[in-house]
Amino acid sequence: MEGVDHLAHERNKAQFDVAVMKAVWAGSRDAYELFHRFSRLVANDPEMFIPAIKAQATEEQQKQWLPLANKMKIIGSYTQTELGHGSNVRGLETTATFDPKTDEFVLNSPTLTATKWWPGGLGKIATHALAHARLIIDDKDYGVHGFLVQLRSLDDHLTLPGITIGDIGMKYGSGAYNTMDNGSLIFDHVRIPRNQMLMRLSQVTREGKYVPSNVPRQLSYGTMVYVRQKIVFDASIALSRAVCISTRYSAVRRQFGSHNGSPETQVIDYKTQQARLFPLLASAYAIRFVSEWLNSFYKDLLQRLEAKDFSTLPEAHACTAGLKSITTSVAADGIEECRKLCGGHGYLTSSGLPELSAVYIPACTYEGDNVVMLLQVARYLMKTISQLKSGNKPVGTTAYLGRAEQLMQYHSDVLRAEDWLKPNVVVEAFEARAARMSMACAQNLSKFNNPEDGFQELSADLVEAATAHCQLIIVSKFIEKLQQDIPGKGVKEQLGVLRSIYALFLLHKHIGDFLSTDCITPKQGYLANEQLRSLYSQVRPNAIALVDAFNYTDHFLSSVLGRYDGNVYPKLYEEAWKDPLNDTSIPDGFHEYVQPMLKQPLHHGRL
Ligand SMILES: CCCCCCCCCCCCCC(=O)SCCNC(=O)CCNC(=O)[C@H](O)C(C)(C)COP(=O)(O)OP(=O)(O)OC[C@H]1O[C@@H](n2cnc3c(N)ncnc32)[C@H](O)[C@@H]1OP(=O)(O)O
Numbered sequence: 124m125e126g127v128d129h130l131a132h133e134r135n136k137a138q139f140d141v142a143v144m145k146a147v148w149a150g151s152r153d154a155y156e157l158f159h160r161f162s163r164l165v166a167n168d169p170e171m172f173i174p175a176i177k178a179q180a181t182e183e184q185q186k187q188w189l190p191l192a193n194k195m196k197i198i199g200s201y202t203q204t205e206l207g208h209g210s211n212v213r214g215l216e217t218t219a220t221f222d223p224k225t226d227e228f229v230l231n232s233p234t235l236t237a238t239k240w241w242p243g244g245l246g247k248i249a250t251h252a253l254a255h256a257r258l259i260i261d262d263k264d265y266g267v268h269g270f271l272v273q274l275r276s277l278d279d280h281l282t283l284p285g286i287t288i289g290d291i292g293m294k295y296g297s298g299a300y301n302t303m304d305n306g307s308l309i310f311d312h313v314r315i316p317r318n319q320m321l322m323r324l325s326q327v328t329r330e331g332k333y334v335p336s337n338v339p340r341q342l343s344y345g346t347m348v349y350v351r352q353k354i355v356f357d358a359s360i361a362l363s364r365a366v367c368i369s370t371r372y373s374a375v376r377r378q379f380g381s382h383n384g385s386p387e388t389q390v391i392d393y394k395t396q397q398a399r400l401f402p403l404l405a406s407a408y409a410i411r412f413v414s415e416w417l418n419s420f421y422k423d424l425l426q427r428l429e430a431k432d433f434s435t436l437p438e439a440h441a442c443t444a445g446l447k448s449i450t451t452s453v454a455a456d457g458i459e460e461c462r463k464l465c466g467g468h469g470y471l472t473s474s475g476l477p478e479l480s481a482v483y484i485p486a487c488t489y490e491g492d493n494v495v496m497l498l499q500v501a502r503y504l505m506k507t508i509s510q511l512k513s514g515n516k517p518v519g520t521t522a523y524l525g526r527a528e529q530l531m532q533y534h535s536d537v538l539r540a541e542d543w544l545k546p547n548v549v550v551e552a553f554e555a556r557a558a559r560m561s562m563a564c565a566q567n568l569s570k571f572n573n574p575e576d577g578f579q580e581l582s583a584d585l586v587e588a589a590t591a592h593c594q595l596i597i598v599s600k601f602i603e604k605l606q607q608d609i610p611g612k613g614v615k616e617q618l619g620v621l622r623s624i625y626a627l628f629l630l631h632k633h634i635g636d637f638l639s640t641d642c643i644t645p646k647q648g649y650l651a652n653e654q655l656r657s658l659y660s661q662v663r664p665n666a667i668a669l670v671d672a673f674n675y676t677d678h679f680l681s682s683v684l685g686r687y688d689g690n691v692y693p694k695l696y697e698e699a700w701k702d703p704l705n706d707t708s709i710p711d712g713f714h715e716y717v718q719p720m721l722k723q724p725l726h727h728g729r730l
């Protein structure tokens with residue numbers, strides 16, 4: 124019935140102050156602002172074009188271009204990936220050759236695989252590209268640099284001479300990503316003034332002299348680092364959206380269990396449903412908190428870079444790359460699990476889940492393929508370990524590697540299931556697992572004469588070690604979050620339950636790591652799982668309130684299953700009747716194609 128809250132009985136069970144939890148969840152940033160920017164999928168990808176100009180252009184160039192981009196007087200596309208290269212930025216083929224006679228760069232796509240391919244907004248709407256191309260001066264290749272290139276006339280939007288642009292076509296399913304005109308672009312000797320090479324980091328003089336950057340060349344990758352840390356925050360929004368839908372629906376849906384006319388069992392009361400759903404609920408909170416930490420770490424990096432302090436740049440790269448990888452994989456897989464948790468109705472478009480999945484899953488690829496990103500983390504870990512011998516004391520997220528020797532002797536002293544509720548017990552186990560996996564890789568690497576051959580050979584193990592490292596970061600940041608002052612009745616307790624679920628679920632899922640590295644015994648693994656089951660029972664009465672704390676409107680969720688009032692069935696039915704197929708009783712084509720078959724006489728019992 125309209126106006127009735129079918130989940131009121133669930134909300135009344137909450138054992139904590141939901142208003143405070145909403146504030147904790149909202150944290151320092153407005154979830155709507157960010158997610159709407161993402162879900163809007165507008166062509167002018169301000170997420171990259173504008174930050175890239177800020178990161179790579181001189182003050183003078185910024186003064187010229189930023190006002191135009193900010194006011195949408197030009198629409199920009201971050202045009203880096205090509206048909207033949209995306210992950211390997213140093214492999215890009217587009218060229219920008221300096222012509223000293225005319226003080227210009229000539230942009231060219233020398234091969235088909237040099238065709239720019241995927242950049243958002245490029246296909247139909249962008250007027251300018253921040254094109255990444257190999258800088259060539261006097262036949263010498265100086266590597267990939269950024270160039271601002273006008274693509275279309277600002278009068279009639281027609282493409283300019285030498286520019287061939289198109290959309291790359293439909294993408295995965297009918298998802299909203301098809302509203303993004305990811306495009307293709309071929310340059311045929313297009314000339315741009317020299318001052319349209321972004322010259323904050325390195326320059327080309329009028330005489331054609333290359334002035335190399337006096338800062339780490341990787342700063343030219345800064346925009347990717349910026350977006351990766353935003354993508355982590357975005358993962359918490361996408362996952363929490365799916366968890367909100369599937370949690371509310373799990374409380375509405377009843378199936379089996381009726382005795383003597385009693386109501387059937389709410390599926391949220393099945394232990395299997397809880398074992399699938401509650402770790403995702405905990406993961407949404409875990410990702411939110413690690414994204415808050417990552418954002419502050421990134422802001423600290425920016426301040427240091429202003430002061431030419433590059434000391435945390437390697438760690439910032441490793442953390443943004445690794446956490447982008449881990450959190451987008453968890454969110455993408457989690458959204459699909461939430462669809463399955465809703466049974467058949469989860470497959471309906473009106474559930475909001477298929478669309479959310481179709482729009483979200485490319486996050487595992489864009490801004491750095493998730494495996495390639497974990498390999499970057501692995502390189503960073505191996506380098507950190509290699510420097511231990513020279514007395515280098517790791518700090519920050521790799522500080523535990525400075526205690527590797529001690530961690531190699533670690534054995535968990537868990538005796539009872541509740542011992543696993545102690546944050547220090549959990550962190551030690553995760554540190555030992557990560558340290559032992561990385562040290563084992565480093566040891567195996569040392570057996571190879573050629574370290575690169577070793578790295579390739581051991582890359583699957585290295586990815587697992589990098590994963591263990593990133594999961595340790597997320598667990599640690601969840602624990603640190605709860606060391607802050609958090610007011611409100613029962614709020615910290617509930618978050619403590621979610622923190623333990625997040626950690627013990629990971630321990631259970633990766634029990635092989637913990638056993639094979641001899642960090643814990645099978646019995647201790649069993650106790651962790653025992654504790655996990657009891658934690659699910661503690662979350663159960665608070666589940667609806669915990670997803671209410673995401674504070675998403677029904678409009679934002681756009682899901683019949685995830686409605687705040689739980690009034691699912693009438694709305695499911697109502698929504699179905701909006702489908703154009705139901706405008707007529709007899710479907711188009713029936714008379715032409717089906718009816719003749721039905722009317723065909725039977726011959727000896729055969730059609
Ligand atoms: C607001 C937004 C909301 C969120 C939603 C967003 C929606 C988005 C919508 C969709 C938008 C999608 C938009 C898109 O998709 S835009 C296109 C995105 N493309 C990519 O992400 C490409 C991924 N590839 C790379 O980043 C590079 O090619 C890698 C890194 C793989 C290799 O590179 P390279 O071959 O050059 O380097 P190396 O491996 O030899 O390493 C050499 C050294 O450099 C260090 N190093 C490497 N990289 C960095 C770095 N970044 N900062 C600092 N340092 C770095 C490295 O640690 C090593 O250090 P050392 O070992 O020497 O000490």
Ligand SMILES: Cc1cc2nc3c(=O)[nH]c(=O)nc-3n(C[C@H](O)[C@H](O)[C@H](O)COP(=O)(O)OP(=O)(O)OC[C@H]3O[C@@H](n4cnc5c(N)ncnc54)[C@H](O)[C@@H]3O)c2cc1C
Nearest residue numbers: 201203204208209210241242243485488489490491492494
């Ligand atoms: C929706 C969407 C939007 C995008 N928007 C933009 C944009 O606006 N601008 C832009 O420039 N680009 C954009 N891209 C492109 C995107 O950045 C690239 O697709 C991404 O970086 C992955 O690169 P790739 O496609 O070359 O994958 P590949 O690297 O070819 O990946 C293919 C497989 O190879 C594996 N692999 C690759 N290298 C290694 C290695 N060294 N070791 C082990 N395995 C490896 C990968 O793990 C993967 O399994 C977008 C892509 C998508 C899907």
